Amino acid sequence: MIDDKALLKDYLSEAEELLDSLLADLDSLASSRGAADTNVINRAFRTVHSLKGLSGMMGLAEVQSLAHDFEDILDDLRLGQLALNEQTSVALQEAGAGLAALVGGAARASTSENDFDRLRQLLAAIATKSRERGSKDDSALGSLNLSERERALLTEYEQHRINENVRAGRSLYAINVAFEVDKLDKSYRALSSKLDEAGELVTTLPDKTTAASLVGFKMVFAAALKEGDVKRLVEPWDGRVSRLERSTWRKARAALRAAGRRMPGRGSSAKIAGTELDAVLPPGFAQEALQPLSPSVRVETSQIDELSGLAHELSIGVQRLTAMAENSLEASNLGARERFDLRFGARQIQREFLELEERLVELRMVSLAQIFTRAARLAGRLARELGKSVTVEVAGRETQLDKVIVDRIADSIYHILRNAVDHGLETPAERRLAGKPPRGKIKLEARLEGTRAVIVITDDGRGIDRDEVRRQAIEAGVLVPEEELSEEETLRLILRPGLSTAGQISRLSGRGVGLDAVERTIYELGGDVRISSEKGKWTTFDLALPTTLVMISALIVRSSGWRYAINVAQIIELVYVSPEKILGQDGKRSVEWRGSMIPLVELGYVLGLGGARRLDQQRRAVAGNGSMKVPLLITYAADRNVALAVEQFDEQREIVVKSLGSLGRKVKGVAGAVDLEGGDVALVLDIPSLLVLRSTRL
Amino acid sequence: MAGTNKKTKTNSRLGMVLPLELASADSEKDKAEVISVLMFEVGGAAYAIGVEQTEGVVDCPRITPLPSPPEAVAGLTSVRGRMTVVMELGSNSVEQTVKRRLILVKGDAQLGLLADRIEGVVGLEPKKLRPLEKSKEGVTAQRAPLGWPAKSYFKRGKRSVPLIDVERLAET
Numbered sequence: 001m002i003d004d005k006a007l008l009k010d011y012l013s014e015a016e017e018l019l020d021s022l023l024a025d026l027d028s029l030a031s032s033r034g035a036a037d038t039n040v041i042n043r044a045f046r047t048v049h050s051l052k053g054l055s056g057m058m059g060l061a062e063v064q065s066l067a068h069d070f071e072d073i074l075d076d077l078r079l080g081q082l083a084l085n086e087q088t089s090v091a092l093q094e095a096g097a098g099l100a101a102l103v104g105g106a107a108r109a110s111t112s113e114n115d116f117d118r119l120r121q122l123l124a125a126i127a128t129k130s131r132e133r134g135s136k137d138d139s140a141l142g143s144l145n146l147s148e149r150e151r152a153l154l155t156e157y158e159q160h161r162i163n164e165n166v167r168a169g170r171s172l173y174a175i176n177v178a179f180e181v182d183k184l185d186k187s188y189r190a191l192s193s194k195l196d197e198a199g200e201l202v203t204t205l206p207d208k209t210t211a212a213s214l215v216g217f218k219m220v221f222a223a224a225l226k227e228g229d230v231k232r233l234v235e236p237w238d239g240r241v242s243r244l245e246r247s248t249w250r251k252a253r254a255a256l257r258a259a260g261r262r263m264p265g266r267g268s269s270a271k272i273a274g275t276e277l278d279a280v281l282p283p284g285f286a287q288e289a290l291q292p293l294s295p296s297v298r299v300e301t302s303q304i305d306e307l308s309g310l311a312h313e314l315s316i317g318v319q320r321l322t323a324m325a326e327n328s329l330e331a332s333n334l335g336a337r338e339r340f341d342l343r344f345g346a347r348q349i350q351r352e353f354l355e356l357e358e359r360l361v362e363l364r365m366v367s368l369a370q371i372f373t374r375a376a377r378l379a380g381r382l383a384r385e386l387g388k389s390v391t392v393e394v395a396g397r398e399t400q401l402d403k404v405i406v407d408r409i410a411d412s413i414y415h416i417l418r419n420a421v422d423h424g425l426e427t428p429a430e431r432r433l434a435g436k437p438p439r440g441k442i443k444l445e446a447r448l449e450g451t452r453a454v455i456v457i458t459d460d461g462r463g464i465d466r467d468e469v470r471r472q473a474i475e476a477g478v479l480v481p482e483e484e485l486s487e488e489e490t491l492r493l494i495l496r497p498g499l500s501t502a503g504q505i506s507r508l509s510g511r512g513v514g515l516d517a518v519e520r521t522i523y524e525l526g527g528d529v530r531i532s533s534e535k536g537k538w539t540t541f542d543l544a545l546p547t548t549l550v551m552i553s554a555l556i557v558r559s560s561g562w563r564y565a566i567n568v569a570q571i572i573e574l575v576y577v578s579p580e581k582i583l584g585q586d587g588k589r590s591v592e593w594r595g596s597m598i599p600l601v602e603l604g605y606v607l608g609l610g611g612a613r614r615l616d617q618q619r620r621a622v623a624g625n626g627s628m629k630v631p632l633l634i635t636y637a638a639d640r641n642v643a644l645a646v647e648q649f650d651e652q653r654e655i656v657v658k659s660l661g662s663l664g665r666k667v668k669g670v671a672g673a674v675d676l677e678g679g680d681v682a683l684v685l686d687i688p689s690l691l692v693l694r695s696t697r698l
Numbered sequence: 699m700a701g702t703n704k705k706t707k708t709n710s711r712l713g714m715v716l717p718l719e720l721a722s723a724d725s726e727k728d729k730a731e732v733i734s735v736l737m738f739e740v741g742g743a744a745y746a747i748g749v750e751q752t753e754g755v756v757d758c759p760r761i762t763p764l765p766s767p768p769e770a771v772a773g774l775t776s777v778r779g780r781m782t783v784v785m786e787l788g789s790n791s792v793e794q795t796v797k798r799r800l801i802l803v804k805g806d807a808q809l810g811l812l813a814d815r816i817e818g819v820v821g822l823e824p825k826k827l828r829p830l831e832k833s834k835e836g837v838t839a840q841r842a843p844l845g846w847p848a849k850s851y852f853k854r855g856k857r858s859v860p861l862i863d864v865e866r867l868a869e870t
Contacts (some may be wrong), residue, residue: 091757159717207793413849445854452780522779523778526780527779527780528778528779528780562762562763606765607765608761608765608766657777658776658780658781659781659808660774660781660783660808661781661782661783661806661807661808661809662805662807662808662868663768663771663783663807663808663809663868664774664781664783664807664808666763666768666769667764667765667766667767667771668766669765669766670765671765672778672781673762673774673781675776675779679759679760679776680762680776681760681762681774681776681781682762682843683764683765683774689727690765
């Protein structure tokens with residue numbers, strides 16, 4: 001059972017998706033009327049395989065084993081070793097529904113052992129039944145690994161013997177042997193008499209050989225012996241032994257035997273197909289699956305982004321309407337009450353739009369449960385490999401972060417944990433010497449601090465030796481010997497490429513690559529890494545991260561000496577025009593674009609930084625012919641096009657938009673900011689919003 | 699106090715975040731009754747902010763101007779990857795040639811307070827705090843209009859030092 005609520009939610013949500021896909025595929029197989037699409041079978045197989053893995057990871061052994069049985073059946077189906085007829089596909093649908101019904105209960109530990117058994121029997125019945133239906137005759141023959149040609153060579157008596165042996169619970173083996181032509185008679189007799197002593201040699205079929213001087217045989221042998229015993233038996237003749245029964249068949253037989261049922265043989269098989277399936281299924285078994293496992297709906301992140309974009313456009317529209325209303329209020333002779341109502345209503349809508357946008361951002365949030373669980377498992381496994389012993393304590397799994405952040409920090413968390421296990425933790429012997437409990441402890445914890453999430457990874461290992469780090473840094477030329485550093489500064493040196501905390505290089509980590517990548521990843525996401533440690537006692541990594549994140553493709557432009565980032569989605573076209581094409585004066589300029597005159601404003605002016613200067617001055621942009629041209633970006637505000645003059649187009653790139661915090665959000669027309677090289681900050685402008693705010697000047 | 703200043707110096711060279719510590723000896727006595735405040739100077743006037751409300755002090759990186767910023771906001775800067783809104787108390791700001799310091803304020807507002815000089819941490823008995831009087835014309839150390847991000851002040855030597863109210867600061 002899964003105790004952790006967040007984890008349970010994640011498991012159910014993922015399992016439900018897999019089961020939905022499985023049930024849909026099984027439905028489509030049922031309606032394919034024999035002409036099954038192999039793609040569908042393959043997908044169903046993979047789905048069940050994933051469910052098996054997922055359930056195994058969560059420690060749900062029963063679901064894992066059921067999924068495994070299911071997978072076996074689908075595997076046979078997919079390899080064409082099992083025929084898909086109407087009854088099989090209906091039974092598969094039942095089993096699929098049964099599995100779906102059990103998963104939710106299993107995760108909450110509310111499913112009884114009986115429920116599992118019933119489904120196990122159903123799966124066994126399908127495997128058996130399909131065998132029967134899949135073979136040409138109604139015997140166990142279809143379940144043997146014999147080619148059509150070999151099967152055709154069997155006499156009726158031999159077929160009967162095979163069935164009898166199966167019914168008696170003996171195993172069937174194929175023994176491939178090759179005899180020298182000249183000793184054929186003697187050798188064959190010796191082997192066959194030996195086999196008849198131990199069991200029953202049902203038949204001998206011709207087989208291929210590698211050399212002309214050899215004659216090959218495939219002997220069908222039935223005995224109540226294990227494979228290893230048969231191998232020993234035929235060793236003197238260099239016989240190669242393989243089981244004739246397929247694995248699914250064997251498992252089905254074992255399950256049915258355990259359930260106290262008779263092995264279906266000739267004559268009894270017709271019954272299991274119809275009546276016994278009903279007996280295996282309890283009433284209402286499939287109905288349970290109709291209840292959804294988790295109340296969530298899965299949507300693509302891009303859909304949320306689209307909605308966010310729409311909400312944003314709407315809020316700009318509202319801003320514009322508000323500005324218009326404000327203007328007409330000035331001119332109107334409305335009473336104080338009406339004015340108040342209008343302003344109040346407008347503000348209310350603006351607030352609600354802001355909330356809508358915030359809620360949409362929240363939709364992108366996922367919990368850290370999955371990567372924390374994986375990380376803890378990974379650390380445990382790694383410790384075992386290294387002969388160390390560790391307890392991994394996890395806290396704050398439910399902490400939610402933007403999906404993009406969670407996806408990108410996973411490797412960093414694994415990396416730090418690997419470091420902690422590999423050269424943070426000592427071996428149990430070393431720990432005893434140091435007076436510590438032999439079992440090491442690693443704490444992985446997350447918590448929210450305001451708008452940031454902090455992930456703390458602590459181990460109680462040997463800590464970081466500052467003197468050693470310093471020595472290495474000087475050796476690597478990162479530090480001059482005279483340079484004095486504070487304790488934290490010294491520790492931060494391990495984040496530099498080429499420096500390692502490990503005394504020796506190991507297979508897993510300690511090669512001095514990685515921690516710098518960790519820091520870079522965290523920094524790019526707008527977070528930072530802090531390290532603290534006490535030699536011989538512990539090491540702690542603190543990763544502070546923003547909880548939300550927006551990534552956009554942006555154009556970096558220059559204006560009034562500052563750089564700005566503009567979302568390319570807000571840009572219609574980039575053009576260079578000659579200064580003489582720009583008409584009008586300060587604040588009322590216009591330019592021809594696509595056959596009509598559109599207003600032109602200078603970015604610096606809009607931002608209230610540079611004022612309205614002469615546009616032909618200080619232009620560095622040079623068009624192909626070498627003449628001075630003004631770089632313009634054509635954008636839009638509300639419903640009309642606007643040309644925005646800048647000093648220079650720099651480059652286009654993907655940027656992570658960082659939040660300005662609760663106070664910065666009050667700055668209109670600025671969506672956030674981005675770190676640029678050289679420690680500079682570029683504001684990410686929200687052009688439509690910025691222009692609407694200055695609409696009176698357009 | 700001298701100890702704090704020394705620490706400030708060694709750290710400032712690398713622009714590291716300096717964890718603020720209780721440095722003055724008298725803060726050790728009567729611990730329960732004393733609050734620790736960080737004293738700083740900007741535009742020739744002294745201010746104080748509760749140490750509990752700060753995250754550290756850094757050298758102020760280059761400030762990017764914001765369009766139509768809220769009052770007292772000088773612009774935006776990035777402190778180790780975190781966008782920080784830089785606030786400057788007092789209107790008599792002069793073009794600074796010396797490197798200024800930025801006091802990082804805790805909270806969602808992602809605020810930093812500009813300081814020309816950090817004086818250090820002192821222990822302060824709450825009973826020595828006096829409420830700021832309302833004023834209609836301008837700000838002095840004892841008087842301020844409604845909305846000014848300080849509600850009280852205390853005397854330190856001959857100076858009156860307003861104590862910054864972080865909540866009000868974030869509401870600006």
